[in-house]
Amino acid sequence: MSVNEKVSLPPFIDPDCTALLVIDMQKGFCHPESMMAKSGVGTTNQRAIIPDVVRLARLCRERQIPILWSQQVHFSNDRARARRRLPSHWERQRFGACQRGTWEVEFMEEIAAEIRPEDFIVEKHRASMLFQTTLPAKLRMLGTEILIISGVNTDFCIESTVREAYFYDYDIVVVRECVAGPRPAWHEDTLGKIQRFFGEVVSLQDLPSLFVQKSAPAAVR
Numbered sequence: 001m002s003v004n005e006k007v008s009l010p011p012f013i014d015p016d017c018t019a020l021l022v023i024d025m026q027k028g029f030c031h032p033e034s035m036m037a038k039s040g041v042g043t044t045n046q047r048a049i050i051p052d053v054v055r056l057a058r059l060c061r062e063r064q065i066p067i068l069w070s071q072q073v074h075f076s077n078d079r080a081r082a083r084r085r086l087p088s089h090w091e092r093q094r095f096g097a098c099q100r101g102t103w104e105v106e107f108m109e110e111i112a113a114e115i116r117p118e119d120f121i122v123e124k125h126r127a128s129m130l131f132q133t134t135l136p137a138k139l140r141m142l143g144t145e146i147l148i149i150s151g152v153n154t155d156f157c158i159e160s161t162v163r164e165a166y167f168y169d170y171d172i173v174v175v176r177e178c179v180a181g182p183r184p185a186w187h188e189d190t191l192g193k194i195q196r197f198f199g200e201v202v203s204l205q206d207l208p209s210l211f212v213q214k215s216a217p218a219a220v221r
Helices: 044-048 050-062 089-093 135-142 154-167 184-198
Strands: 018-023 067-072 120-124 146-152 171-180 200-202
Touching: 018 050, 018 135, 018 154, 044 171, 050 067, 050 146, 050 171, 067 135, 120 135, 146 154, 154 171, 154 184, 171 184, 184 200
Parallel strands: 018 067, 018 146, 067 120, 146 171, 171 200
Antiparallel strands: none
16 A cells, blocks of 8 residues: 555554654754754755644643653764774764754754653664663553654654564554655655555544544443
8 A cells, every 4th residue: 555545444543552752853853053954964854744743742642642752862972883894874974963962952942842741751872762772661661552653764763663663563653744854755765664564654634533432431320
């Protein structure tokens, strides 16, 4: 099925065992003055999804779905990266986003305004939100079985997280309007792979129809 086709799925997202992941909606990946933007790679597409990510967070909050926001933090003197014999992605792309101690690690203002005390912020140092972070433990404690995934960048951090989540046997739902990357062809390629192998790519408009409706408890006689 093409990722552009309208979904025709029965309701399957149970809010009681679902969590929303919002990946790397930070200034380093979205701000027009970031190193990423100035490198020529661009942040326009990433910035454009902010209103829809906010809508998604509010939709999930209405259903009491836990929200976990990732915050990418890179070390400029990362000795693990430095020992590589082949160039790292920092060297290949000629910039290093979201370095520790810089303003780039901050969330975009519209995103920061949506974060609530009951939410979780998960610091990460590599592309996947699950790789050597506290996220797997948090999801276990929350009883999570289904992940709704949003954020940036589609072809790297989103794809890395989706693949690892699939290996953990989560059901994965990616919301099309709520993920973005600077390269449209790579963005679409990742969405195609997700739909083919790892989960469902759905529209924000269709998402509410996929939530399981809880029946009201029977009246006590």
